[in-house]
Amino acid sequence: MTAAATPSSPLPSDTPVCSGCATVSEQVREGHPWCDVCGWYLVYDPDHSDWTSFAERKYRRRAADYERRVTASAEQVHRASAALRDRVPDGWRVSACQHGDGAIHTVDIRPPTGTIDATACLTPPDDDGGWHVRVHNRAQRIDFPLYRAGGARAASFASPGDALDAAVNALRVEIAGATTRR
Numbered sequence: 001m002t003a004a005a006t007p008s009s010p011l012p013s014d015t016p017v018c019s020g021c022a023t024v025s026e027q028v029r030e031g032h033p034w035c036d037v038c039g040w041y042l043v044y045d046p047d048h049s050d051w052t053s054f055a056e057r058k059y060r061r062r063a064a065d066y067e068r069r070v071t072a073s074a075e076q077v078h079r080a081s082a083a084l085r086d087r088v089p090d091g092w093r094v095s096a097c098q099h100g101d102g103a104i105h106t107v108d109i110r111p112p113t114g115t116i117d118a119t120a121c122l123t124p125p126d127d128d129g130g131w132h133v134r135v136h137n138r139a140q141r142i143d144f145p146l147y148r149a150g151g152a153r154a155a156s157f158a159s160p161g162d163a164l165d166a167a168v169n170a171l172r173v174e175i176a177g178a179t180t181r182r
Contacts, residue, residue: 016042019050069126070104076124077105080160084109087164094164097121107160109167116178120167122160129156131163135170139178146170 016025016033025033025042033042033051040053045060052060081096084107088094091112098105099121107122118137125131132154133146146155146166157163 016044016051018042019045019048019052019056025051070102073105073124074098077107080122080124081107084160084164087161089168092168107164109164109171111171111175116171116175118171118174120171122163122167124160125156131157131160133157133163133167133170135167135174137174140174 017023018025018035018038021035021037023035023037025035027034027036029041035042038053042051043054043057045052045057047064048060077096081094084094088109093110095108095110096105097108104123109120109122111118116137117139118135121134121136123132123134134143135146136143147153148155155166157166
C-alpha cells in the first residue's frame with residue numbers, strides 16, 4: 001500500500017510515510033516503523049515534518065547546523081572587518097571574504113601590494129574556541145595555521161583584534177623570509 005501526502009489530503013505526522021519512496025509503513029521492527037521498499041528504519045524528523053531514515057535525519061541536522069555556522073560567520077566577519085580596518089598598518093587591506101559558495105566567511109588580511117603574494121585568513125569562532133588564523137603564501141605554495149607555543153594545537157584568539165595582531169606578525173615574517181630568499 002503506497003500513499004503520498006498531497007496538499008489536499010495530508011497524512012497526520014504519526015502515520016509513518018517514508019520520505020524516500022512515499023510508502024506507508026505497516027511494519028514495526030525493534031520498536032521503529034520499517035520501510036519494506038527502502039529497507040530502513042523510519043524516524044520522525046520534526047524539522048522537516050516527515051519520516052525518514054536515521055542516517056538522513058542525521059545528515060539533515062548536520063547540514064542545518066553547518067548552514068547556521070555559515071550565517072553566524074557572515075555576521076561575525078561583517079562586524080569584525082569594519083572594526084579591524086582602522087587597526088591594520090598603512091597600505092594593508094582588510095576584506096570580508098567567502099572563499100566558496102556555502103563556505104565559512106573569513107576576514108582576509110593582505111600586506112601592501114608588491115611585498116609578497118600572501119594572505120592571512122581570520123576565521124570566526126565556533127563552538128570550540130576563538131578566532132583562528134591561517135596564512136596562505138602562494139609564492140612558496142604553503143598554507144598553515146598559526147600554533148601556540150608548546151604543542152600541536154592551532155592558536156585560538158579571544159578577539160578579532162588579537163587575531164589581527166598575530167596575522168600581521170606572521171605575514172611580516174613571510175615578507176622577511178621572501179626578501180632573504182631573493
